[in-house]
Amino acid sequence: xxxxxxxxxxxxxxxxxxxxxxxxxxxxxxxxxxxxxxxxxxxxxxxxxxxxxxxxxxxxxxxxxxxxxxxxxxxxxxxxxxxxxxxxxxxxxxxxxxxxxxxxxxxxxxxxxxxxxxxxxxxxxxxxxxxxxxxxxxxxxxxxxxxxxxxxxxxxxxxxxxxxxxxxxxxxxxxxxxxxxxxxxxxxxxxxxxxxxxxxxxxxxxxxxxxxxxxxxxxxxxxxx
Amino acid sequence: xxxxxxxxxxxxxxxxxxxxxxxxxxxxxxxxxxxxxxxxxxxxxxxxxxxxxxxxxxxxxxxxxxxxxxxxxxxxxxxxxxxxxxxxxxxxxxxxxxxxxxxxxxxxxxxxxxxxxxxxxxxxxxxxxxxxxxxxxxxxxxxxxxxxxxxxxxxxxxxxxxxxxxxxxxxxxxxxxxxxxxxxxxxxxxxxxxxxxxxxxxxxxxxxxxxxxxxxxxxxxxxxxxxxxxxxxxxxxxxxxxxxxxxxxxxxxxxxxxxxxxxxxxxxxxxxxxxxxxxxxxxxxxxxxxxxxxxxxxxxxxxxxxxxxxxxxxxxxxxxxxxxxxxxxxxxxxxxxxxxxxxxxxxxxxxxxxxxxxxxxxxxxxxxxxxxxxxxxxxxxxxxxxxxxxxxxxxxxxxxxxxxxxxxxxxxxxxxxxxxxxxxxxxxxxxxxxxxxxxxxxxxxxxxxxxxxxxxxxxxxxxxxxxxxxxxxxxxxxxxxxxxx
Numbered sequence: 001x002x003x004x005x006x007x008x009x010x011x012x013x014x015x016x017x018x019x020x021x022x023x024x025x026x027x028x029x030x031x032x033x034x035x036x037x038x039x040x041x042x043x044x045x046x047x048x049x050x051x052x053x054x055x056x057x058x059x060x061x062x063x064x065x066x067x068x069x070x071x072x073x074x075x076x077x078x079x080x081x082x083x084x085x086x087x088x089x090x091x092x093x094x095x096x097x098x099x100x101x102x103x104x105x106x107x108x109x110x111x112x113x114x115x116x117x118x119x120x121x122x123x124x125x126x127x128x129x130x131x132x133x134x135x136x137x138x139x140x141x142x143x144x145x146x147x148x149x150x151x152x153x154x155x156x157x158x159x160x161x162x163x164x165x166x167x168x169x170x171x172x173x174x175x176x177x178x179x180x181x182x183x184x185x186x187x188x189x190x191x192x193x194x195x196x197x198x199x200x201x202x203x204x205x206x207x208x209x210x211x212x213x214x215x216x217x218x219x220x221x222x223x224x225x
Numbered sequence: 226x227x228x229x230x231x232x233x234x235x236x237x238x239x240x241x242x243x244x245x246x247x248x249x250x251x252x253x254x255x256x257x258x259x260x261x262x263x264x265x266x267x268x269x270x271x272x273x274x275x276x277x278x279x280x281x282x283x284x285x286x287x288x289x290x291x292x293x294x295x296x297x298x299x300x301x302x303x304x305x306x307x308x309x310x311x312x313x314x315x316x317x318x319x320x321x322x323x324x325x326x327x328x329x330x331x332x333x334x335x336x337x338x339x340x341x342x343x344x345x346x347x348x349x350x351x352x353x354x355x356x357x358x359x360x361x362x363x364x365x366x367x368x369x370x371x372x373x374x375x376x377x378x379x380x381x382x383x384x385x386x387x388x389x390x391x392x393x394x395x396x397x398x399x400x401x402x403x404x405x406x407x408x409x410x411x412x413x414x415x416x417x418x419x420x421x422x423x424x425x426x427x428x429x430x431x432x433x434x435x436x437x438x439x440x441x442x443x444x445x446x447x448x449x450x451x452x453x454x455x456x457x458x459x460x461x462x463x464x465x466x467x468x469x470x471x472x473x474x475x476x477x478x479x480x481x482x483x484x485x486x487x488x489x490x491x492x493x494x495x496x497x498x499x500x501x502x503x504x505x506x507x508x509x510x511x512x513x514x515x516x517x518x519x520x521x522x523x524x525x526x527x528x529x530x531x532x533x534x535x536x537x538x539x540x541x542x543x544x545x546x547x548x549x550x551x552x553x554x555x556x557x558x559x560x561x562x563x564x565x566x567x568x569x570x571x572x573x574x575x576x577x578x579x580x581x582x583x584x585x586x587x588x589x590x591x592x593x594x595x596x597x598x599x600x601x602x603x604x605x606x607x608x609x610x611x612x613x614x615x616x617x618x619x620x621x622x623x624x625x626x627x628x629x630x631x632x633x634x635x636x637x638x639x640x641x642x643x644x645x646x647x648x649x650x651x652x653x654x655x656x657x658x659x660x661x662x663x664x665x666x667x668x669x670x671x672x673x674x675x676x677x678x679x680x681x682x683x684x685x686x687x688x689x690x691x692x693x694x695x696x697x698x699x700x701x702x703x704x705x706x707x708x709x710x
Contacts, residue, residue, distance in 0.1 A: 111388060121319060122326070125319055125325075125326040126326050126358070197330070198329065201329075201330055201358065205362065208366065208369060211369060212368075212372065215373070216388075
C-alpha cells in the first residue's frame with residue numbers, strides 16, 4: 001500500500017514534468033503550450049501590445065513585399081484584415097441615410113470577405129499549398145495599399161468644394177497605384193504556393209478581386225459631411 | 226495496482242500521443258488548439274485522480290471509476306469529433322470540386338477562343354470540357370463588366386445594391402439557364418452531362434463580356450448599330466457553337482430544334498437584356514414611360530428604380546432640346562407640392578431632386594453648349610437651397626460628369642443615366658422592347674436623337690407629371706392608381 005502510494009505519488013509528482021518533456025520531443029510546438037500558460041497571467045496591456053506589434057509588422061511587410069519575409073504566412077491573424085475591411089466599408093458607405101446607408105456598409109463588408117473566401121477556395125482548388133486562413137489573412141492584409149488610396153481620395157474629395165478633371169485624374173492614378181501595389185503584394189505572398197504552371201490561373205481572381213475593390217473606391221464620389 | 230497504473234499511463238501518455246498523431250493530418254492551428262486543450266484536461270485529471278488515490282481502498286475504487294469514467298468520456302469525445310470531421314469532409318469537401326479545376330492556363334485560353342469557333346461536325350458528338358474554373362472566372366468578369374457599365378452610365382447612387390443585382394443576375398443566369406437546358410436535354414434524350422451544360426453555358430458568357438465591354442467603351446449615342454453588329458457577330462458565333470454541340474449530341478429533328486431554339490433564344494436575349502438594362506436609350510425610355518401607365522401593379526420595392534426615370538427624363542430632353550425647361554420646373558413643383566410623409570416618398574422625392582440637380586454641374590461644364598440649360602440651373606437653385614444635404618450631393622453627383630466628360634461623351638452621360646433604371650424594372654418589358662426596337666427601326670431612332678422631337682417632349686411632359694402623381698399615389702396608398710391617360 002505504502003509502496004503503491006509512494007509510486008503513485010512519485011508518478012504524479014513526475015507527471016507534469018514528464019508530460020511536458022514528452023510533448024516537447026515529438027516536435028509539436030511546445031512554445032505555444034507554454035505561451036498559453038504564461039500569457040494567461042500577463043497584463044492585458046502586454047497582450048494587446050504584442051498583437052498590435054504583430055499586426056503592425058505585417059502591415060510593414062505588405063508595404064514592402066519582400067520575397068524573403070514569410071511571417072505573414074506563418075503567423076497568420078485576422079485582426080489586420082478586419083480593421084482594414086471595417087475601415088474601407090465605413091469610408092465607402094453612402095452618407096445619405098435615407099438612401100442606402102446601412103446596406104452599403106454590409107455590401108462592402110460582404111464583398112470583401114466573400115471575395116477573399118472565393119479567391120482562397122479557388123487557389124486551393126487549383127492545388128495551392130496554403131491553408132484557408134493563411135490565404136484569407138494575406139488577401140486581407142494586401143488591401144492595405146487600397147485603403148491608403150481610399151483615404152487619400154477621401155481627403156481630396158473633402159478638401160476642395162468643386163471637383164475638376166485634374167483632381168479626378170489624381171484620384172484615379174492614386175487608386176491605380178494602390179491596386180497595382182495590392183495585386184503585386186498578394187502575388188508575392190501567394191504566388192509561390194501555387195504550382196508553377198498554374199500561377200496565372202491563381203493570379204487572375206486576385207486581380208479581379210482587387211479590381212472590383214478599386215472600382216468601388218474610384219467610383220465613390222460622395223464626400224463625407 | 227497495475228491496472229490502475231496502466232489507466233494512469235493511458236490517461237497520461239496514450240491519449241496525448243494519439244492527439245498529436247491526429248493533429249498531423251489537420252490544419253495546424255486546429256490540431257495545436259485541440260492538443261493543448263487535451264493536455265490541460267489530462268493534467269487536471271492527473272491532479273484529480275492523484276488526489277483521490279492518496280486515500281484508502283474504497284476511495285481507490287472511486288478513483289478507478291473516476292479515472293475510467295474520465296477516460297471513457299475522453300474516448301467518446303474523440304470519437305464524436307472524429308465522426309463530425311468525417312461528416313464535414315464528406316459534405317463540405319472542396320475536393321469534390323477539385324477535378325473540375327484541373328486545367329492549365331493554355332487550355333483555358335484555347336477554350337475561350339474556341340467559344341467563337343463553331344465546329345460543323347454534328348454527326349459525331351462534339352467534345353465538351355467539364356471544367357468550372359473558366360466559367361466561374363468568366364461570370365466574375367461579367368459582374369465586373371456590368372459594374373463598369375453601371376458606373377459609366379452615371380448611376381452612382383446605389384453602388385451596393387447594384388453589385389448585389391449584378392451578382393444575382395449573372396449567377397442566376399448561369400445556373401438557371403444551365404438547369405433549364407439540362408432539363409430540356411434530359412427530356413430530349415441528349416447525351417450531355419449536367420456539368421458539361423454548366424461549362425458550355427459559362428464559356429458562352431465570354432461573348433457577353435466582350436460585347437458589353439466593347440459596347441460600353443466605344444458606345445456613342447448614334448451607334449446602336451455597332452452594338453447590334455457585335456451582338457450578331459459575337460453572340461451569334463457563340464450561339465452557333467453551343468447549338469451545334471447540342472445538335473451533335475441529340476437525335477431527332479424536334480428534339481434538336483427544341484434544345485437549339487431554347488439555347489439560342491436565352492443566350493441572345495440575355496445579351497440584349499444586359500445591354501439595355503444597364504445602359505441607356507432614350508427611345509426605350511419613352512416607351513417605358515408610356516407602358517408604365519398601363520403596368521397593372523408596381524411593386525413598391527421598385528419605386529427606387531422608377532424614381533430616376535421620370536426625373537431624369539427632362540434632363541435628357543433638355544440636353545437634346547434646350548427649350549424643354551418647363552417640364553422640370555413642373556415636375557419639381559409637383560414634387561414639392563406634396564410634403565413627403567413616408568420615407569419611401571421622401572426617398573423618391575430626393576432622387577428626383579438629386580437627379581434634377583445633376584443638371585447644374587452639367588450646365589456649368591464647358592462642354593455643354595445649349596443655352597437653355599442655364600434657365601434650368603436657375604430653376605434648380607431654389608431647390609438646392611431648400612435641401613441642405615442635397616447641396617453636398619449636388620457637387621458630388623456632378624463629379625461623375627467631369628470624369629465622363631473627360632471621356633468625351635457629354636451627351637451620353639445625360640442620356641445614359643436613367644436608361645438602366647428604365648430597363649431594370651419591368652424585366653419582361655425590357656426584354657420585349659429591345660427586341661421590338663431591334664426589329665423596328667434602329668435607324669429612325671438614331672435620327673430622332675439628333676433632330677429632337679418636340680411632339681414626344683410634349684407627350685412626355687404630360688407623362689412625367691402623370692407618373693409623378695402616380696408614383697406619389699402608389700407610395701401613399703400602396704395601391705395601383707387609375708391610369709390617367
